[in-house]
Amino acid sequence: MAVQNSQLLQTVSTITEALSGYECRSLSYLCGSLDTDSTVTGVKEMLKSKVTSSEMDKLLLLELLFELRRFDLLRNVFGTSRDEVERTLRHRKALSRFKVLMTNVSEDMASEDLNSMKFLLSSTLPRERIENAKNFLDVIVELEKLDKISSERVDLIEECLRNIGRVDLAKKVHLYQRSGENLQQQPPQHITQQPRPRVPVSIAAPIPCYSWRPPRQEQSNHHTVGKPQFTERKPAHVNREPHLQSALDQYNLSAACRGVCVIIDCVGNDGEMLEHAFKDLGFVVTLHMWLSVDNILTELRRVFKKIETHNADSFICCIISRGTSTNLLGTDSHCTGLCLDRVRRLFTAEECRMLVGKPKLFFIQSYSVPEVQAHPRPAYRDEDLETDGFSGPPECELIPTDADVFWSHCWTDERQLEQNTHHSVYLKALTDSLHKGQRRKTHLVDVHLEVNGTIYDHNKRNPREKYHIDLKHTLRKNLYFK
Known part of the structure; x- marks a missing residue:
């Protein structure tokens, strides 16, 4: 086990050193951390701590890279392909669906959308925290700290997204809310889950x-x-x-x-x-x-x-x-x-x-x-x-x-x-x-x-x-x- 952990620690170092600043921020959030230290060093230490405490294994690292879309690291570090990991994750997932959704929304949030979101939340979040938010994930973290949102409560985010004109993203949040997955705690690591649902497409008449x-x-x-x-x-x-x-x-x-x-x-x-x-x-x-x-x-x-x-x-x-x-x-x-x-x-x-x-x-x-x-x-x-x-x-x-x-x-x-x-x-x-x-x-x-x-x-x-x-x-x- 010690040898396996040592190899995993080396893998963690290789991965974190290849990530950008924003990817480190996303990885930290996906792991459930609300810590503001999202530097390469900070994320590396966080992941190493999880490895040594047996909270992390190879599968979780594969899932993190898959959600970050770092398919090159899947190939170069683990010698596996995106398709192979996707097939594995259809039956075994560890990351919170709520965290994954918020990370994906952040990826599609333009700077002007972020500014509009911060303006809407100016009466909800302290001024200093609003000004220090560099991306949507920073805003989400501050809202979580104040218990304004959680995996069970996403109404505030959906409303803000609709008010800034991002109806497309609001629909994704609404779909998550309706799915019923937010009504229960996320299952422990490696418990079988159903594949994520696809957004239904409804068209009144047959379309070629x-x-x-x-x-x-x-x-x-x-x-x-x-x-x-x-x-x-x-x-x-x-x-x-x-x-x-x-x-x-x-x-x-x-x-x-x-x-x-x-x-x-x-x-x-x-x-x-x-x-x-x-x-x-x-x-x-x-x-x-x-x-x-x-x-x-x-x-x-x-x-x-x-x-x-x-x-x-x-x-x-x-x-x-x-x-x-x-x-x-x-x-x-x-x-x-x-x-x-x-x-x-x-x-x-x-x-x-x-x-x-x-x-x-x-x-x-x-x-x-x-x-x-x-x-x-x-x-x-x-x-x-x-x-x-x-x-x-x-x-x-x-x-x-x-x-x-x-x-x-x-x-x-x-x-x-x-x-x-x-x-x-x-x-x-x-x-x-x-x-x-x-x-x-x-x-x-x-x-x-x-x-x-x-x-x-x-x-x-x-x-x-x-x-x-x-x-x-x-x-x-x-x-x-x-």
Whole structure:
């Protein structure tokens, strides 16, 4: 046992030294500590104390790293994968669900949201504690110390989140409260628990959902490339031929403003090409170059006024950025980034009433950076997806969950940006297909089928410069730009 504890102590040192300051803060909170000492040294001593007192074992360390999304440490320190740990945690968990939820909410809390939260709580918390709170977890800790919230009482947090406009996060807290898990103490370590529930998605009518992903490649010495699969799930008897559809089956893009389009180019390559393409299609286009994560969020929120001013029939969002599997980094380096799902949520029916029933289209080109450069974590949600060892987007039912959303996300390796003449094959194929679709009135999904074909041909010719596409949509009607 002494030898095992000695090895675990060494593992603790290796792990804590690889964590960022915020990750140390999160780890400390997940372990149940309300101590303000969240330095690497402080967290290391806290974990070592738990090891020597037999309060911690390897499984708890694996769960902590899993919740921090440090899958690189799972692999490098423990020699295990995310999927293996996830399978284990389906039956054996030790961390408090309340602590996990609060940590996830903190990850998705922007600085302006935090300031709004602190303002609302200014009469609840002492001024000095409010001013010293650097993140949402600091606020939660102070509320716990005053016994204002606990695993059984989260009403205050839900109310504050709704009041600052973060309805998405308030729903997560409400779901936790309704689950009944807050009515009992957390079970002891290693007692079997049921898998965490998924947020139910309720849509009044059957919504067609199209999903395309690159197929997994069989290992071979010839680097063979499989034919892309595009699967379609839709109600029976749906025909997309324009001449067979009534006006009621098509989105109306006949107003003075067909739609508002915002383009954010954080790498400086293809923003102008997209700008010209969507202006030709009759959209009011705004192009932003070289934005940080905070500025991306600010500009996206400013779009609300433009949508309202122009009474737009649709909305298009194009983002070109470095990123990880779930987050966009903008021009920042070594940051948690902006969650892709959060981008979508900004324009849901709850957040942007002007777009209810209108199509919302997202075209994302991300250039994947190594996970060691940024360690983002998605909100309280499904887990990420790995495709052929490539850090791609999550297999996430949260994008899209609402009606009238078209989500197209393409990702490729960041190293392609080192080429002076680099232009995104995906974005070039998209603009070309949109122009063709305008001339012959082609359905948007069929436009994307042409993009898929172009990507497939490119990947076959350039196996070292592959592009990967994730396409999902919940369009209820046909969409043509002509």
